[in-house]
Structures are given as C-alpha cells and as structure tokens.
Amino acid sequence: xxxxxxxxxxxxxxxxxxxxxxxxxxxxxxxxxxxxxxxxxxxxxxxxxxxxxxxxxxxxxxxxxxxxxxxxxxxxxxxxxxxxxxxxxxxxxxxxxxxxxxxxxxxxxxxxxxxxxxxxxxxxxxxxxxxxxxxxxxxxxxxxxxxxxxxxxxxxxxxxxxxxxxxxxxxxxxxxxxxxxxxxxxxxxxxxxxxxxxxxxxxxxxxxx
Amino acid sequence: xxxxxxxxxxxxxxxxxxxxxxxxxxxxxxxxxxxxxxxxxxxxxxxxxxxxxxxxxxxxxxxxxxxxxxxxxxxxxxxxxxxxxxxxxxxxxxxxxxxxxxxxxxxxxxxxxxxxxxxxxxxxxxxxxxxxxxxxxxxxxxxxxxxxxxxxxxxxxxxxxxxxxxxxxxxxxxxxxxxxxxxxxxxxxxxxxxxxxxxxxxxxxxxxx
Numbered sequence: 001x002x003x004x005x006x007x008x009x010x011x012x013x014x015x016x017x018x019x020x021x022x023x024x025x026x027x028x029x030x031x032x033x034x035x036x037x038x039x040x041x042x043x044x045x046x047x048x049x050x051x052x053x054x055x056x057x058x059x060x061x062x063x064x065x066x067x068x069x070x071x072x073x074x075x076x077x078x079x080x081x082x083x084x085x086x087x088x089x090x091x092x093x094x095x096x097x098x099x100x101x102x103x104x105x106x107x108x109x110x111x112x113x114x115x116x117x118x119x120x121x122x123x124x125x126x127x128x129x130x131x132x133x134x135x136x137x138x139x140x141x142x143x144x145x146x147x148x149x150x151x152x153x154x155x156x157x158x159x160x161x162x163x164x165x166x167x168x169x170x171x172x173x174x175x176x177x178x179x180x181x182x183x184x185x186x187x188x189x190x191x192x193x194x195x196x197x198x199x200x201x202x203x204x205x206x207x208x209x
Numbered sequence: 210x211x212x213x214x215x216x217x218x219x220x221x222x223x224x225x226x227x228x229x230x231x232x233x234x235x236x237x238x239x240x241x242x243x244x245x246x247x248x249x250x251x252x253x254x255x256x257x258x259x260x261x262x263x264x265x266x267x268x269x270x271x272x273x274x275x276x277x278x279x280x281x282x283x284x285x286x287x288x289x290x291x292x293x294x295x296x297x298x299x300x301x302x303x304x305x306x307x308x309x310x311x312x313x314x315x316x317x318x319x320x321x322x323x324x325x326x327x328x329x330x331x332x333x334x335x336x337x338x339x340x341x342x343x344x345x346x347x348x349x350x351x352x353x354x355x356x357x358x359x360x361x362x363x364x365x366x367x368x369x370x371x372x373x374x375x376x377x378x379x380x381x382x383x384x385x386x387x388x389x390x391x392x393x394x395x396x397x398x399x400x401x402x403x404x405x406x407x408x409x410x411x412x413x414x415x416x417x418x
Binding site: 035095120121123124125126127128130133134136137141142145152159160161162165166168169170172173175176177178179180181183184185186187193196197200201202203204205206207208 | 244304329330332333334335336337339342343345346350351354361368369370371374375377378379381382384385386387388389390392393394395396402405406409410411412413414415416417
C-alpha cells in the first residue's frame with residue numbers, strides 16, 4: 001500500500017498508514033488478550049475502528065494480518081536500527097562480543113511485555129497448528145536465524161570458528177537455549193545468561209587442551 | 210493407591226489399576242484431540258468409563274491427572290528402563306557416546322506420535338498459562354533436566370568437561386536446540402542432528418588451537 005507505485009494523494013496515504021497501524025495494534029492486543037483461536041477479522045476491525053472490508057482488501061487471512069503486525073512490532077522494538085534497514089548482526093571482528101550483543105537484545109525483547117505477550121500467544125498456537133507454525137517459521141523466525149548464518153559464515157572466513165561447521169545447526173546452540181527458557185519459563189532470562197551461552201557455545205564444554 | 214500401605218484385596222487393587230490406566234489414556238487422548246482448555250474431568254471420566262467421583266477421589270485437578278498420565282507415558286515409552294528405576298543417563302566413561310544415546314532417544318520420543326501429540330498440547334498450554342507451565346516444568350521437565358546435571362557433574366569429576374561450568378546452563382546447549390526444533394518444527398529431528406549437537410556443545414564452535 002505504501003510501495004513506490006502508490007499513486008494516491010499524501011492525505012490518502014496518511015489515512016491508510018494510520019488504519020494499517022491501528023489494525024496491527026488491534027490484532028496484537030486481541031491475540032494477547034483472548035488468544036489466536038478466538039481472534040477474528042471482525043474483532044480486529046471493530047477494535048481498530050475500521051470496516052472489516054478494509055482488512056479483507058489488504059490481507060488474505062487473519063494469520064497474514066498477525067504476521068505483518070509482528071514484523072512491524074519487531075521493527076519498532078529493534079532499537080537503533082534505521083527503518084527499513086536489514087538488521088544484520090554486527091561484525092566488529094570480535095565474534096563473542098557481537099553474539100553477546102545480539103543475545104542480550106533478544107533477552108531484553110523476551111522480557112518486554114509488549115513483545116512477549118503476543119509473541120507467546122502466536123508461538124503457542126504454532127506449536128499446535130502445524131500450518132500456522134510453518135508460516136510463523138517461514139515469515140518471522142527463519143529470516144532472523146539466517147542473520148546468524150551470515151554472521152557465522154563471516155566468522156568462518158575470518159578463522160573465528162572451526163571450518164566445515166553446519167552454520168544453520170550451530171546457531172541453534174545460542175537460539176535454542178534462550179527460546180527454551182523463554183517458552184517454558186524454566187529459569188530467568190538475563191544478560192549474564194546470554195553471555196554464558198556465548199562462552200559455552202564458542203568454547204565448548206570439554207576441556208581445551 | 211498402590212503404595213505399600215494399600216490394604217485392599219488383590220482384586221480391588223487390580224480394578225483400581227485398570228481404572229487408573231483408563232483415566233490416563235482418556236486424559237492423553239482428549240488433550241490431543243481437543244486441547245487442554247476443552248478437556249474436562251467429566252469428559253475424561255466419560256471416555257474412561259468411570260464415574261467422575263472416581264477421578265475427584267484420586268486427583269485434585271485436571272492438571273494433576275494429566276501430569277500423572279504423562280509420567281506414566283514417559284515410563285512406558287522409555288524402552289529398556291526397568292519399571293520404577295530412576296532413569297539415569299548412562300555413565301560408560303565416554304561422555305559424548307552417553308549424550309548421543311540419550312539425545313537420540315529424545316529424538317525418537319519426539320518423533321513418536323504417541324508422545325508427541327499430547328506433549329505438544331500440554332507444552333503449548335504451558336506457554337500461555339504460566340501456572341500450568343510452572344507445574345509442567347516442576348513435575349515433568351526439571352526432573353529430567355536434573356539427570357543431565359548429575360551426568361555433567363560426574364563428567365567434571367572425571368575431567369571430561371571444563372571445571373567450574375554451570376551444569377544447569379550447560380545442559381541447555383543440548384536440550385534447548387532439540388526442543389526448539391520440536392516445538393517450532395523448524396527442521397527435521399534426526400539422529401545425525403543429535404550427534405552434531407553433542408559434538409558442537411562439547412567441542413565448541415571456535416577453533417581448538
């Protein structure tokens with residue numbers, strides 16, 4: 001709606017953008033309050049103060065509204081990342097420091113109720129509903145995991161990790177434990193925990209002799 | 210009901226045991242088919258062919274029935290473990306081999322629909338419902354994680370892992386990634402994946418030089 005081929009007037013575009021934001025916020029609020037299953041297009045429209053035809057015109061399904069609302073939320077909560085910029089994991093040449101930075105930011109996000117509540121509701125539904133889960137992974141999760149793949153590939157080129165590792169699996173040593181604590185609420189998610197994970201994953205549990 | 214102080218006749222104990230099994234199976238089937246939220250004590254009783262007072266006499270809540278049903282299921286699906294035996298992680302002196310064995314068994318369990326479907330339903334509910342999640346962690350998950358803590362402690366004593374590690378965090382490098390793949394269904398859970406996780410967690414991603 002806001003792409004380069006948009007020929008509408010600035011006023012019309014502003015109104016559309018305002019409606020889109022309201023719809024995103026309504027969708028996230030509803031999924032948090034009543035769960036994915038009971039959230040409906042009608043409910044989102046009513047809460048956002050728009051006609052439901054507005055939603056049907058822009059999105060093919062309830063899942064599609066929510067996925068876009070999440071992408072929008074993730075952009076808003078990713079502090080310091082310029083709008084529209086690809087949020088790459090930094091490469092300062094210090095792999096451990098770069099990973100600590102991104103894992104600490106992940107911990108902060110998981111501890112932030114604005115992100116936690118709707119993300120938890122959507123993740124729980126994806127655990128049960130394989131179709132929704134697949135969309136969740138493809139649209140939201142896997143693109144984030146690929147940032148780690150790219151950073152690890154650069155690390156391999158720099159000689160900072162062992163050659164020949166499967167980077168897609170390797171990143172799970174960082175992301176898997178944090179997600180485990182987040183979803184199952186086993187123990188607190190802290191910066192110290194993030195730092196420890198980076199240390200253990202990079203340097204291994206076995207003695208280095 | 211079947212403890213050492215049970216003074217009922219053998220016939221009565223057999224009937225009780227049969228009812229208990231039927232109730233467990235009904236609870237697991239219902240939570241799989243209609244989810245935790247819509248499963249009721251009445252529904253479990255009806256499906257198990259017992260009066261609901263039988264259930265109320267033995268368990269304080271729906272959650273309690275399900276937790277016990279799961280413990281029962283886990284015992285049944287843990288092949289080769291004698292009934293009632295504490296299912297310790299083996300200690301053959303080869304830490305990597307012992308961890309591969311237990312992670313491969315975990316992969317098999319997660320790929321087994323008899324375990325997967327009800328475990329997934331209960332885990333999803335725990336993601337949303339913090340109270341149920343806490344029970345799930347305390348009764349089912351944490352006791353299993355403590356098996357890893359004990360095996361890693363023995364490994365430290367044997368000099369097979371670095372001294373001074375936080376064993377409760379270290380085990381998450383193995384259990385976290387597998388749970389991530391299981392719950393979010395990102396990529397296949399295979400024995401090769403389990404083996405790779407053990408290699409990466411023990412020997413680290415950084416070069417060993």
